[in-house]
Amino acid sequence: MMKISVLSLFPEAFTGFLNTSMVARALQKGALDVKLDDIRTYSRDKHHQTDDYPYGGFAGMVATPQPLWDAIKANLKEGPAPVIYFTPQGRRLSQKILLDYATEAHVILICGHYKEIDQRIRRLAVSDEISLGDFVLSGGELAAQVFIDGVARLQTGVLSDITSAHSDSFYHGMLGFPCYTRPEVFMGQTVPEVLRGGNHGKIEEWANAQAKLLTKTRRPDLL
Numbered sequence: 773m774m775k776i777s778v779l780s781l782f783p784e785a786f787t788g789f790l791n792t793s794m795v796a797r798a799l800q801k802g803a804l805d806v807k808l809d810d811i812r813t814y815s816r817d818k819h820h821q822t823d824d825y826p827y828g829g830f831a832g833m834v835a836t837p838q839p840l841w842d843a844i845k846a847n848l849k850e851g852p853a854p855v856i857y858f859t860p861q862g863r864r865l866s867q868k869i870l871l872d873y874a875t876e877a878h879v880i881l882i883c884g885h886y887k888e889i890d891q892r893i894r895r896l897a898v899s900d901e902i903s904l905g906d907f908v909l910s911g912g913e914l915a916a917q918v919f920i921d922g923v924a925r926l927q928t929g930v931l932s933d934i935t936s937a938h939s940d941s942f943y944h945g946m947l948g949f950p951c952y953t954r955p956e957v958f959m960g961q962t963v964p965e966v967l968r969g970g971n972h973g974k975i976e977e978w979a980n981a982q983a984k985l986l987t988k989t990r991r992p993d994l995l
């Protein structure tokens with residue numbers, strides 16, 4: 773079972789997400805445990821403030837270090853765990869990163885907000901920084917959800933057939949292949965003949981060739 777502690781100022785952003793599809797199934801099956809920890813509850817400020825003006829007079833607000841530090845420490849009480857901060861400045865999230873983290877017993881995710889979190893938290897307590905891509909969101913909650921979804925479906929017993937994940941994009945360093953279901957003819961378009969025959973060797977060959985072709989045309993950098 774993988775436990776994920778999420779440190780966020782907006783834990784309510786996870787309500788629908790945790791009740792939906794594969795993540796809900798992973799939670800229900802006990803393959804995953806997600807603890808939402810509200811950073812504000814750790815603030816020792818009398819107004820429970822969690823942000824302040826940046827040194828240097830820059831625009832925007834900075835998340836203060838004390839509530840984050842205490843939240844991280846509290847979640848590390850059970851033992852060591854990787855502490856991931858989601859930031860556009862991090863390494864780009866990939867299937868390889870998800871596969872690496874999917875076997876961890878416990879990870880702690882920090883969702884940033886405002887202009888930035890205080891740099892000393894990053895220096896002192898963060899073990900990895902991960903980005904969703906070259907764009908800027910308002911907060912790290914969506915990034916945390918992407919991460920949780922990605923590792924949840926890799927937990928044993930979550931997908932009804934784990935071999936399905938093994939033929940998804942990036943598993944073998946290639947993109948996935950096109951899929952068809954009934955009806956056999958739709959808007960004049962027919963399902964490829966090979967898929968309608970029962971020759972599993974030929975079907976696998978077709979799927980591999982299609983995946984290779986798609987990768988070559990769309991993502992030659994993967995080959």
Ligand SMILES: C[S@@+](CC[C@H](N)C(=O)[O-])C[C@H]1O[C@@H](n2cnc3c(N)ncnc32)[C@H](O)[C@@H]1O
Pocket residue numbers: 857858859860861882883884885886887888889902903904905906907908909910911912913915
């Ligand atoms: C407005 S952004 C901060 C951007 C930061 N000042 C910068 O220049 O990189 C606020 C928070 O949203 C999250 N965030 C925004 N874009 C992200 C991305 N591409 N990947 C992961 N997290 C992101 C981070 O947690 C970040 O601390």
